[in-house]
Amino acid sequence: MSDVLLSAQGLRLAFGGVKAADGIDLDVRRGEFLAIIGPNGAGKTTFINMTTGYLRPQAGIITYEGQAITGMAPRRIVARGIARSFQLPQLFTEHTVLENVALAIAAREGPWSPLAPLLRPRWREEAVDLLERFGLTSIAGARADALNEGARKLADIAMAVALKPRLLLMDEPTSGVAANEKMEVVETLARVLRAAQVTAVFVEHDMDVVERFADRVAVWSQGRIAALGPPAEVLSDPQVQRDVIGIERHAAA
The missing domain is CATH 3.40.50.300 (P-loop containing nucleotide triphosphate hydrolases)
Structure with missing residues (x-):
């Protein structure tokens, strides 16, 4: 290799x-x-x-x-x-931090309908684990628009990592x-x-x-x-x- x-x-x-x-x-x-x-x-x-x-x-x-x-x-x-994060965090501001990460997991898994459950058990478990690794467990239920800039950056990059990139x-x-x-x-x-x-x-x-x-x-x-x-x-x-x-x-x- x-x-x-x-x-x-x-x-x-x-x-x-x-x-x-x-x-x-x-x-x-x-x-x-x-x-x-x-x-x-x-x-x-x-x-x-x-x-x-x-x-x-x-x-x-x-x-x-x-x-x-x-x-x-x-x-x-x-x-x-290959994944990326932006200078300005690209978060869904009306959703919680946990839901944002779950949305990234859903995008990785393939087509997802808004009518389907977002926090299905497997996605929730993976999202919770990822937030724990980023030290964001305490704000998992907070809306993205309520976060300070440091937490917004970490949440944005957690979403990128949810895509399971190698780069x-x-x-x-x-x-x-x-x-x-x-x-x-x-x-x-x-x-x-x-x-x-x-x-x-x-x-x-x-x-x-x-x-x-x-x-x-x-x-x-x-x-x-x-x-x-x-x-x-x-x-x-x-x-x-x-x-x-x-x-x-x-x-x-």
Whole structure:
């Protein structure tokens, strides 16, 4: 079995004169936590959108477990074992946390009618177990629109994990989360995902989170990968410190 789970080769995509992807080459290794950093507009979310089928590259190829998925519909990509979470949590706000996770399980299982029971015993049991792993048992009965941002992020990612992916892409998992909750949220994510043997790629602006949780860091700049390697090596690079970390820390101040 190859060590490479997902491979992007020569990805190019432009919006008018803006090059969102300008020859992206990247291999994602099985079991790793890969952080993507870079200034706004560098093409980070575009890469996630191309990988998950929301955008089709104008050139290049994406393979997953050795099979091409370039331009494949998002639903088919999910069925292959790739899930994602969004910068803004995609929750059904009128439903409880438990019902949201059960809805994700129902989507994984196949066509489901709103007239059929949602919290059927098997789905309820699986949803309860997943919420326990994420530390969300105490708010299982709360409506999603009543949650704070940290709980909303965890619930959103719990829904993605309910799809049983082997690869999870997260777009800014700590965005909007209170500073004193960020590490706890990411510690929970890392513990659950590593226990489930889920490979993770995450866009992140908090360098403390990146340094603590990433196995490798990829630096995006103007649609290109400007640096790639272990956190200690990449984050100490003078150019990265000047062009990326300085921007992020200024924005957080």
